[in-house]
Amino acid sequence: MIPSLKNKNRFKPRPARFFPFFLLVAHLAISLPLTSINAVAEELSPADAAEIVQESINYYRGQASTSTVDMTIHRPAWERTMTIQGWTRGQKDSLFTILAPAKDRGNATLKKGREMWTYNPKVNRTIKIPPSMMSQSWMGSDFSNNDLAKSDSILEDYSHRLIGTDSHEGKKVYLIESKPHPDAPVVWGMQRLHIREDHILLAEDFFDEDLRLVKSLTSKDIRMLGGRLFPKIWQMQKAGKTDEYTLLNYKEIAFDIDLPEGIFTLSSLKNLRR
Amino acid sequence: MLSLDVKMAWRNIWRNPRRSILTIAAIAFASLLLVFMLSWQFGSYATMIDAVVKVQTGHLQVQAKGYNEDREMRQVVPNPGAITSRLDHIPEVSAWTSRGQAFVLAASAQRTYGALVTGIDPGREKLVSRVRDFVREGKYLDNLEPYSALVGSLLAGNLKIGLGDEVTLLGQGRDGSTAATVVNVRGIFRSGQDELDRNTLYISLPAFQETFSMGKAVHEIVILADDLEHIPQIRQYLQEDIAAGGEYGELVVLTWSELMPGVLQSIKMDLVSGFIFYLILIVIIAFSILNTFLMVLFERTREFGVLLALGTTPGRLSRLLLVESTTMTLLGVIIGVVLGSLVTTYFEAHGIVIAGTGDMLRQFGLPERMYPELSVLSIMIGSGIVLVITLLTALYPAHKVKKLEPVEAMAANK
Numbered sequence: 153m154i155p156s157l158k159n160k161n162r163f164k165p166r167p168a169r170f171f172p173f174f175l176l177v178a179h180l181a182i183s184l185p186l187t188s189i190n191a192v193a194e195e196l197s198p199a200d201a202a203e204i205v206q207e208s209i210n211y212y213r214g215q216a217s218t219s220t221v222d223m224t225i226h227r228p229a230w231e232r233t234m235t236i237q238g239w240t241r242g243q244k245d246s247l248f249t250i251l252a253p254a255k256d257r258g259n260a261t262l263k264k265g266r267e268m269w270t271y272n273p274k275v276n277r278t279i280k281i282p283p284s285m286m287s288q289s290w291m292g293s294d295f296s297n298n299d300l301a302k303s304d305s306i307l308e309d310y311s312h313r314l315i316g317t318d319s320h321e322g323k324k325v326y327l328i329e330s331k332p333h334p335d336a337p338v339v340w341g342m343q344r345l346h347i348r349e350d351h352i353l354l355a356e357d358f359f360d361e362d363l364r365l366v367k368s369l370t371s372k373d374i375r376m377l378g379g380r381l382f383p384k385i386w387q388m389q390k391a392g393k394t395d396e397y398t399l400l401n402y403k404e405i406a407f408d409i410d411l412p413e414g415i416f417t418l419s420s421l422k423n424l425r426r
Numbered sequence: 427m428l429s430l431d432v433k434m435a436w437r438n439i440w441r442n443p444r445r446s447i448l449t450i451a452a453i454a455f456a457s458l459l460l461v462f463m464l465s466w467q468f469g470s471y472a473t474m475i476d477a478v479v480k481v482q483t484g485h486l487q488v489q490a491k492g493y494n495e496d497r498e499m500r501q502v503v504p505n506p507g508a509i510t511s512r513l514d515h516i517p518e519v520s521a522w523t524s525r526g527q528a529f530v531l532a533a534s535a536q537r538t539y540g541a542l543v544t545g546i547d548p549g550r551e552k553l554v555s556r557v558r559d560f561v562r563e564g565k566y567l568d569n570l571e572p573y574s575a576l577v578g579s580l581l582a583g584n585l586k587i588g589l590g591d592e593v594t595l596l597g598q599g600r601d602g603s604t605a606a607t608v609v610n611v612r613g614i615f616r617s618g619q620d621e622l623d624r625n626t627l628y629i630s631l632p633a634f635q636e637t638f639s640m641g642k643a644v645h646e647i648v649i650l651a652d653d654l655e656h657i658p659q660i661r662q663y664l665q666e667d668i669a670a671g672g673e674y675g676e677l678v679v680l681t682w683s684e685l686m687p688g689v690l691q692s693i694k695m696d697l698v699s700g701f702i703f704y705l706i707l708i709v710i711i712a713f714s715i716l717n718t719f720l721m722v723l724f725e726r727t728r729e730f731g732v733l734l735a736l737g738t739t740p741g742r743l744s745r746l747l748l749v750e751s752t753t754m755t756l757l758g759v760i761i762g763v764v765l766g767s768l769v770t771t772y773f774e775a776h777g778i779v780i781a782g783t784g785d786m787l788r789q790f791g792l793p794e795r796m797y798p799e800l801s802v803l804s805i806m807i808g809s810g811i812v813l814v815i816t817l818l819t820a821l822y823p824a825h826k827v828k829k830l831e832p833v834e835a836m837a838a839n840k
Contacts, residue, residue: 225602230500232602255603270531270596272606277594279533285540292598 201312201328204347209243209307211351212382214407216241219378220251222401225293234291235403243304245416249424261290262421266301271421278418287339294367294388294398298339306343309336315344321374324349340366352381365391378405431742435749438722449718450758453812456711457762458769460704460808462798465770466778467700469799471693475654475682477793480556481617483685484523484648485657488664491676493645494685499528499600502643503677509647512667518656523550524644526634528605530597532627534585541581543595543627545634545644554650557615557628564589564613572633574612578623582614589614593627599639607637657681708811712819719751719823730827731835740828747827751820758816759809766808770800 217240224233235252249260258273268281286297310330318325328345332338341361346354356369367390371383386400414420439446479485488509490501503509506524513522526545531538548567552558557576558566567576575593577585587593591611599605609629616623635641651657664679683690723730730743777795784794 230602250604253603259604272594272596272604274604275594275596275606275608277533277596277606277608279531279538279594279596281531282538282540285531285538288540292602 201314208347208351216411217407219405220403224399228395309338378407452714453758454762457759457809458766461766464804465798465800485651486649487680488647491678504643506644520652521553521650523554525646527645528597530595533594534587537585545631547631560615560617561613562616572630573609575609576613576628578626579616580624601639605638712815715816715819723823727835727838731832734832743827744824747824755816763809770798
């Protein structure tokens, strides 16, 4: 699948155009959780915070999963929806292929570890995405290639600290601040996670090196999907831009399934087209 | 009476020929230098603008509003035919072409790099930009083989490809869909501008439009004017047209200085540093004039005393001095302008090569040989400033002579 390559200025997150508005949002995002939080549960150690994150990731990825998702890219003047089927195993391997629209059908992305390849059926070529392109957007969405390729980064490269608790639909929510280890090859200067006590990730905020909010992932419509409670709708939103976001709508998901050996290989990337 | 003054002034000037000639020569030299330097500066700007404009941007571009900043695929000129048929009827337009641009992943058998694909109309492009002259290996594009590409020399090196090799291009179409195609390397170009050579591929516009789901839309209509001075006029025609007809979509007309603000800034900086140099030159000349006239005043104090005693009015004395200084200044400026114009005309025909700057100039896509450009402006500015400053300087001694007392003056320098 395609990294959407826009202009060079977009290689890095841009500060919002309406600065005061952006400041306000950033300020709310930073201070609200802190103020509304009940006195923090000091009994939790950093190890516990890391465990909460680990369990949450295990919960939503499972040992292996397969899913069908509608991805809608929303922009002020237009909107585009595509249907994607994905397979994942653990945090390292994943494979995505486009089912619809017909024009894009068969375009596929393979991720193994932190490397990514993309396949296009029209020219029948597989291309490895070069490191310089990893910060580009994936399929023109608000997700970057790095968001996919470094999905395990939150566990390996960050240390976690519980900064408070909140509540959501009567359940306890842990607010965790994740900061990168020194010298870790990370994209974000800080992440803030909102994880419910039943392991459901409610929100993830991404901050740059200057600790300014860049974008936020939020989930909603939590319901039974694939035999477990799972948010049906995920939204990735650029900070300060209310009309630019990407929605993921899970139509189907199945966990802990048996995936054929060799599914996460370059040859299967080519042969997904059926 | 005035003619008598002029006669006296003329004689006075040549009473000390060496000093007068030196003063006139200083003024002439300053004028000559200013005429030549200004012509040189204006000439090199014209060369610079012409060279830079012909690498890519053209004098004017018609684009979708916001495209210059955002470079989004969907910001297109949807109906270029409406604009271009108008361009054919504007006599000041010397050539035009249209282009599409997309950021892609360019992959060879071995390597992948991010690159900018530009779709060009081969026949029209060669009239607007120098792309065709930049081709160092292989051949220029041809509409008969639409799926072939010109690759920048540095990009070709990075991708490890040569003539005839395949390059896969992968990006997003205008509608957001996946765009992919395979092109053959038909030529390799080197413009001397590293950025262009490192990230650009040219393919033919029809192939570009097909691959990136553009329909008949383009991203830029690039226009070359027959003269820099006609740019605002062409722009106005187009803007009136765009404002009048709704069928164009939201379009803007941008000039080269808006497309490449850096070029205009460096020109402005060069002008300012030039003017500082000229100012220093003129101040030195002014002091030399002042010195000459003060010397005259000291030397001729007795003479002035006698003239005053004989009944000459102080006003007439100061007028005499002014006529002397004006005559010398005019002589100097005229000689300077004539010599300066001759020197400039010579170099206008033959050009100047400053040894050792060839490589640097090539980096900016400039020719090695530069030509000054003599114009009314470059003649008038320099000589005008010299004239005004020296005349102002001469006012001081002319004023001072009025304060002489006849008896005291006649007793001076005994």
